[in-house]
Structure formats: C-alpha cells, structure tokens
Amino acid sequence: MKAPLDGIRIIDLTAMISGPLATMMLADQGAEVIKVENPAGGDFTRFAANRQGGVSASFINNNRNKKSIALNLKEPAGREALLKLVATADVFVQNFRPGVIERMGLGEDELRKVAPNLIMVSISGFGDTGPYAQRPVYDPLIQGLSGLATVQAGSDERRPQLVRTILPDKLTGVTAAQAITAALFARERSGEGQHVRLSMLDTIIAFLWSSDMGSQTFVQGDVAQQEAASFQDLIYQTASGHITIAVQNDREWQALIRALNRPEWAADPRFLTAELRQENIDARLALIQSVIQTDSAEHWLARLEEEQVPCAPVLTRTEMLDHPQVQANELLNNYRHPKGGLVRQARGAARFSASPRQPWQGAPELGQHSRGLLLECGYSGDDVQAMIDAGTIAAPDQRPE
Structure with missing residues (x-):
C-alpha cells in the first residue's frame, strides 16, 4: 500500500523549527512537501552551527523528504508562480508574524481564488491578536510567558528554569501536523477547506494543563500558589553512574x-x-x-x-544510540546525504502497518526543484530560464529535472 498521505501536496513557507518539523512529519508520511524559500539564502537554519559539506544538522533534521523551490515573493512574477503551485495543492503552511502574509498579497482570500478548498495553516508565536502578537518570538520567551519555566523550577518561589530543549518550537510542530491531518480528514467529509491557526503560546499552555495546572483548574475560590512537588528529581547517583x-x-x-x-x-x-x-x-x-x-x-x-x-x-545522548531497546525499536537510520555525507536520523515515531517504509530523501539544496516544479505548472523552459536570469527564482541545477 501507499504511504498514508500519498497524493497530498503541501506548500510550505515556514522556516526555523516549528513549521519545518510539522511539514517534515507529513512528508515522512507520504505527502509531497514543496518548501518555498527566498533565493537570497533560504531558511535561516541552512546556516546554523554544526555543519558538514556546507549543510547544517538543523536543516537536515527538519527538512528531509521535501522539495525546494526558491522564489522571490517580492516580485510579481514570483508571487504568480507561487499561486500556480497553490492551485495544485491541498495545504498551505506559513509562520510569518500575523499580518505579513496578507501584506505580501498571499492572504487567505487571494489563495482561495486559485484553490477554493485549500487548507491554510498559520503558525504564530504569541497569537494573532493582543499586545504580544507583533513581537519577535523565540522558544525561551514562550517558556517564560506560558509558566513552563516556573513548572520546571518545581515551585513558584524558586528561580524559574528553562527546559533544556526547545520544547515550545517542537511541540508546536507536532500539534500543527496533527491539526493538518484533522483538517484534511474534515475536508474529505465536507469537501470544504478551512484556516487552521495555532500559536506556540497556546500550544504550551494547553500542553501544561493535563498535568501541571491542577491548582488552576477549579475556578471557584482562591487559587493557591503552586507548591513545590519536590526540590529533588527522580535521578539517583549510584557508585558508577x-x-x-x-x-x-x-x-x-x-x-x-x-x-x-x-x-x-x-x-x-x-x-x-x-x-x-x-x-x-x-x-x-x-x-x-x-x-x-x-x-x-x-x-x-x-x-x-x-x-x-x-x-x-540515565544515558548520555551518545550512549543512547547503542542501548538495546533503542536498537530493538529500529528507530535510528543511516543514509547518505548528497552533501552532508553519511547521516544518522530518527524515523517518525508512528509506524503504519499497511504502509511500507520509503527510502529517505535528504534535505534539498536551495532551489533544487525550482525548474521541474515550474515546468509542471505550465511554464516553458525559456520562461523558467528568463526567471532565473532575472533573479526571480534560483535553480542550482540548470538541467531539467
């Protein structure tokens, strides 16, 4: 059988972690994900630390199994090309600050003119409205504002602590992927698309509620200050580890x-x-x-x-790789990236009994699929070359794909 999301096309205008992780999860499940990037450099994580062969681990770990098209969306020709792609798509995902996508001329009304049943997804940091909506956002800010840093400290009276992984970014990606599949399922029943909106702040507060907000659950009466569960954790030191x-x-x-x-x-x-x-x-x-x-x-x-x-x-990250249970789960896979060399990655956590595992495609080079995708949209070879010459698109491989 085919992969669960085979036949679904996703236009991905996201960058950094939350959006790219969401769309990579869907790509792993069979969706065709077209990553749209700026020809001037693309996703910021392409230039993150820990690089090999000119490719960063961060970009590889959040963008496998995708195609890349590099479009200058400030130019009318670039926006026109994007709309041609949207017309063939099921899902459109973006994580610009609220209002930016509309100012680009790519808001929901414009997209629905070419794809009436499109599922549009908007990922934000703090939300669409409110005093923080237009502020820049990074993971530590969400950990602080949501209460997560206080939960991590163990008590309201202790110094707040950050979780030492970018939980808000990554959990927002997982939540977005689940919401997209739910919207696709709803469209199968109704025939109608919809706009899915979620923020990192909403994601983390909702996440905390199931286990950490007991003293805030009952509305009547005064809310007691969150008391310390323990000033120790459940890690014990032995004579050897x-x-x-x-x-x-x-x-x-x-x-x-x-x-x-x-x-x-x-x-x-x-x-x-x-x-x-x-x-x-x-x-x-x-x-x-x-x-x-x-x-x-x-x-x-x-x-x-x-x-x-x-x-x-309690293992280090390196020790974890060889633990018998991790090995038994066949979780980690090695494959060769065309630029990064031999790469180790974890597969998606969910396994589908009716869908054979597909070989992975490494995270794409910037604009790697520009030419082929535009030819599919009806552009001629001369048209595409003219767009390359004008800087409207970037296509590192000048040969037809």
Missing part, C-alpha cells in the same frame, strides 16, 4: 523496599500511603538516594528489575 526510578503505587513502593532491603520503611508513618509519601517526598527521595549511592548502577538496575520496580539507566 546515574539511574532513574519512578514509584507511583503501593505495590511498587513495597517492591522498592524489597529491592533496597529496607523493610523498616514499610512501617514508617511518613510513607504508609501514597498521599503521605507525596507529602514527605523530599525525605523519601533523600532516603532512597542514601541507599542507591552505596552500589553500582548495574547492581541496582538488576535488583529493581527483579522486583519489577520501574527503572532505567
């Missing part, structure tokens, strides 16, 4: 007591119930740490596994 242990219920607590050979903890009044163990979490974690540090990670993991206590080693 670090491990993590997570114990949630009475059965697991009793199993932990057996694994650590501390029967006296079963009668400790601080730990008799799950509620009491939570109230006395710092004391409980300190006791566990005092025992865990007396022997090696290998010793404790074996004992914990024997008693069926949820546990795992």
Whole structure:
C-alpha cells in the first residue's frame, strides 16, 4: 500500500523549527512537501552551527523528504508562480508574524481564488491578536510567558528554569501536523477547506494543563500558589553512574523496599500511603538516594528489575544510540546525504502497518526543484530560464529535472 498521505501536496513557507518539523512529519508520511524559500539564502537554519559539506544538522533534521523551490515573493512574477503551485495543492503552511502574509498579497482570500478548498495553516508565536502578537518570538520567551519555566523550577518561589530543549518550537510542530491531518480528514467529509491557526503560546499552555495546572483548574475560590512537588528529581547517583526510578503505587513502593532491603520503611508513618509519601517526598527521595549511592548502577538496575520496580539507566545522548531497546525499536537510520555525507536520523515515531517504509530523501539544496516544479505548472523552459536570469527564482541545477 501507499504511504498514508500519498497524493497530498503541501506548500510550505515556514522556516526555523516549528513549521519545518510539522511539514517534515507529513512528508515522512507520504505527502509531497514543496518548501518555498527566498533565493537570497533560504531558511535561516541552512546556516546554523554544526555543519558538514556546507549543510547544517538543523536543516537536515527538519527538512528531509521535501522539495525546494526558491522564489522571490517580492516580485510579481514570483508571487504568480507561487499561486500556480497553490492551485495544485491541498495545504498551505506559513509562520510569518500575523499580518505579513496578507501584506505580501498571499492572504487567505487571494489563495482561495486559485484553490477554493485549500487548507491554510498559520503558525504564530504569541497569537494573532493582543499586545504580544507583533513581537519577535523565540522558544525561551514562550517558556517564560506560558509558566513552563516556573513548572520546571518545581515551585513558584524558586528561580524559574528553562527546559533544556526547545520544547515550545517542537511541540508546536507536532500539534500543527496533527491539526493538518484533522483538517484534511474534515475536508474529505465536507469537501470544504478551512484556516487552521495555532500559536506556540497556546500550544504550551494547553500542553501544561493535563498535568501541571491542577491548582488552576477549579475556578471557584482562591487559587493557591503552586507548591513545590519536590526540590529533588527522580535521578539517583549510584557508585558508577546515574539511574532513574519512578514509584507511583503501593505495590511498587513495597517492591522498592524489597529491592533496597529496607523493610523498616514499610512501617514508617511518613510513607504508609501514597498521599503521605507525596507529602514527605523530599525525605523519601533523600532516603532512597542514601541507599542507591552505596552500589553500582548495574547492581541496582538488576535488583529493581527483579522486583519489577520501574527503572532505567540515565544515558548520555551518545550512549543512547547503542542501548538495546533503542536498537530493538529500529528507530535510528543511516543514509547518505548528497552533501552532508553519511547521516544518522530518527524515523517518525508512528509506524503504519499497511504502509511500507520509503527510502529517505535528504534535505534539498536551495532551489533544487525550482525548474521541474515550474515546468509542471505550465511554464516553458525559456520562461523558467528568463526567471532565473532575472533573479526571480534560483535553480542550482540548470538541467531539467
């Protein structure tokens, strides 16, 4: 069978991480994603650090399986070419600041003139309206404004901390990909397209609500200040490294007591119930740490596994690559990028039983598919060459594709 999104064409005007990650996920699932870039340099991440063969890891990791067309959208001919592509598309995705796409002459009204049933997707930082709508946005700003940095600190009274990965950017990409497939499904039923709008701020606040906003859930009465769950995390230092242990219920607590050979903890009044163990979490974690540090990670993991206590080693990023479970999942794949050389990447997390895995195509060179895509739209070879000569498009390979 074909890939789940085979036959879906997506016009992608996004840059950086959130939008490109969303469209790469869809490209991995079979959609034809046409990345539209400025001939003057393209997506900013092409020039990010950690480069090999002139290609950055960031660009490779967010743009595989895509085609690239380089169009100068400030020129009427460039906008006309884009509209010809939109007329053949199912989805149009952009992540400019609110209002920019309209000022470019590529707002929803203009797009629907050529593609009435188009699904248009607008990704913003803070939202379409409001006092922050026109502000520049980066991941740390969203972590701060959303409350995520305070959640990460463990208490409202402690110094806020950033999550050490760009969670708002990446989670917005995942959310956008899910919303696009939902809109495509709705169009299959109704025959009508729609405009999907989402922001990084909305994404993170919605994400936090399922587990971190309990004290803000009940509206009536005063909202108590968020108290600290614990000033320690669930990472334990052993004599030879670090491990993590997570114990949630009475059965697991009793199993932990057996694994650590501390029967006296079963009668400790601080730990008799799950509620009491939570109230006395710092004391409980300190006791566990005092025992865990007396022997090696290998010793404790074996004992914990024997008693069926949820546990795992804490690995570095490099160590993770060779862990037996990661290997068993066949998650990591090596392939050769035409410029970057041998590349290692993680496949999409979802696997489809009825869809065979397709070979990956490396992230495209800037404008790599310009000529072929415009020829498909009805431009003649001379027309395309004239646009190249005028700087309206960039096409590094001058031969027809």
